[in-house]
Amino acid sequence: MSRRAVLATGAAGAGAAALAVLWKGADLTQILNRVRDLTHDYQGALSNPRVRAAHLLRRAGFGGTAQEVDRLAAMTTTDMAQSLLDYQQTSNATLDGQLPTLDLSSAKGPNPGAVQAWWLQRMVQTARPLEEKMTLFWHGLLTSGLDKAGPGQMYVQNELFRKMALANFDDLLKAVSKDPAMMIYLDTETNRKGKPNENYARELMELFTTGIGHYTEDDVRESARAFTGWTLQGGKQLRYTMQSAFIPRYFDSGQKTFMGKTGNFTGDDIVEILVPLRATAERLSTRLFSFFAYQNPEPEIVHHLADTFQQSHYNVGAVVREIFSMDAFYSAKAYRALVKSPAELTAQTLRATGADARTYLAAANAMAPMGQVLFYPPNVAGWPGGASWINSSTLLNRLNFANAAARRAPMSSPAQTGDQLTATLVDGNITNNTRDGLQAFAAAHPDDHAGLLFMTMATPEFQLN
């Protein structure tokens, strides 16, 4: 079967037509039960508490160690999710003590590779996995990149995403509108009274809030005027300016007509008009559910999450909490229904193999041929994700990275048996062919622990999340 045919078959999921009928009449509980029952061959895998815990740790973070899986597996589903969601109560002192200090004082800011390695180390070693996972989510949605912004600015933006990871969406968008990296990336930094620049206004609507089809070209032109006034005061060193400022004389205080309303709107006013729109609620809910559970969520799920969003004053944490409590999140349909992004694959691999400071830099570089460079999205729409992570070139590079990482793994830790490796890395849930193959490999190469680790990470099961 061809690649394209493969995608077409999968997209036309088995129970979809039956569900469509049910959506018209039934209540939400019944729908969600049906969603849970949607089948593929992993029906039942998530009935095992360890698999549920491992699934949650992969989705809400970057995979669990055997100890972490055991700890969560002993909890109820609600408590398990709670322990990840309420991360503010979890100290990250160990991580903070080990992270390298980034030099933000030098004129040109830190080295881009150092910032990439710093973030990758956070993903691997954090005690608050959901905080890092949401930071990755925002980086893929509210994009900026090193092709325009400076590495210090990207660091500042990354810390903003971390600080506001589960905040109210209107607050986050107001902050992002004034974030130096964003102001450089989408040119608000040059947007002045009488000289509007449409770049940020357009992408704010097309990509960050409503999506295409909910605004006019006039709305783009008018809202661009509202985002005037904020600028960076860095002279010729704009890429290295870490602070933005409001300059009243740059602001176009005239009347603007935006989405049927007229006023002397500021950028914050535009955000306050856009965020309450149903299209924004549905689009962000779809993005969050697709990031955490599976792609193309059923309309009823989107509807429910959009309600949650609107009833919680646009609180992202409330939506994420709701996702982790849904049966759909633990349904057979959700199990292994996402492709590990290179960031997820790399972080989980390093959690399995161990890493030192040099490893993070090398691993951050190794992500490029897998199709993802941190702080360098391909364009303002972020990484397309899903099936696009897998092509012949990226797959070979994923396997070669697993090989290199396994060979580099510190020998100090005791070698794990094949069963231990598959239990931790692929839920102990593999095809008989794979189990037999791994056993045959272990029998033929009894001393080659790195080889067995590689073979386990090279399984198709490990490529999915």
Add this chain to the structure above:
Amino acid sequence: MFSRRDFMKQGLLPVFAGSAVPSIFANGVAAAAADSPQATPNGRILVLVQLAGGNDGLNTLIPFQDGAYHDARPTLRQDTGVLTLNNQLGLHPNLKGLKASWDAGQLAIVQGVGYPSPNLSHFASMSIWETASVQGGIGDGWLGRYLNYLDKVGESPNHALEGVSAGSLVPPELRSKTPVTALLSLSTFRLQPVNEHGTQVDVENPLMKFYGAFKTAGPAPFGALLDTTLQEALQASHALQATDATYQPKATYPAKSPIASSLKLVAETIVSGLGVRVAHVTLGGFDNHAREKPVHDKLLLDLDQALAAFMQDLAGHGYGDKVLVMTWSEFGRRVKENGSAGTDHGTAAPMFLLGAPVKGGLYGQQPSLADLDNGNLKFTTDFRSVYASVLQGYLNAPASELLGGNYEILPLLKA
């Protein structure tokens, strides 16, 4: 006419689309090959150069005599050094290699290319160009459909290197029912050996078994996708390792230029005789809303120097008359520059077709700067007309079938 709203729906509702595809493909290849003698593919190669972000057409093919151009571009206009093509139009001063090709009759320029009801979103407009459909969407790309057609008529079906792109992702134009390979380098396109005590361990066969079992046991669509992709990857890597061609470039490519590296990789793939029919490279960075001039000048310089080296390299290897290069961008820029010494999203722009197969010259009509639509140029040639001309006039493929409509054939190409 489709509305934006319709477009959005199409883009977001891939779920029920295309479910009939697998059976058609599974049973169709051999039968179709037997009864489709209507065209003879000819081994010609098309190289697509995507100028991502929206290239400023007015500062690429410059109407230097038009007062309206000077008025609209107080800081961005090119006042000096324009490489004149006639008494109205000239190339940007940094396009010296393209000017040399023009002088040699090997550059065709189609003016004012666009489509009706232009979409000013990067992604919606890219999708329209990639699928050759004003609805865009996630269907096969227009060149993917050409690769499907090659399979159908029995041209090396399922050959993984027939369609290649330089980079780590497969571009949407090449989406197809046949394998397409994204390449970063030929030498690293292989599974690295797994060694124990200096002895190489076979992992390919065990992995093929793992992925083969997961094809049906794993979740759709990824179980099958992973299996298919591993097979394609190993097939392509074996093909690359089997070739004993040792590529020596016959031109000096500029250093530190991503577009030059990409084109060099494509040249290597072509001259190594791996059966490439369609190749894709991308030069990004054209979304110049602010401080456009230094960025755009550099992009055009990089493009020009990379293309010059590429054409020289191919000619040196005897491929000069077998390769056509075509550039495209999702849109041009607004006629009037903005207050940031940049330009916002616009509409129509020129396309370049380069190489020995073209009949050099200007085609279509330069859009008027006096008759604008909301500040944007009105297109004069539909991009699908250019696609049709290449499919029919160069690749000898059934253009109206592959484009789903009849478009004017421009005499851009030698017979």
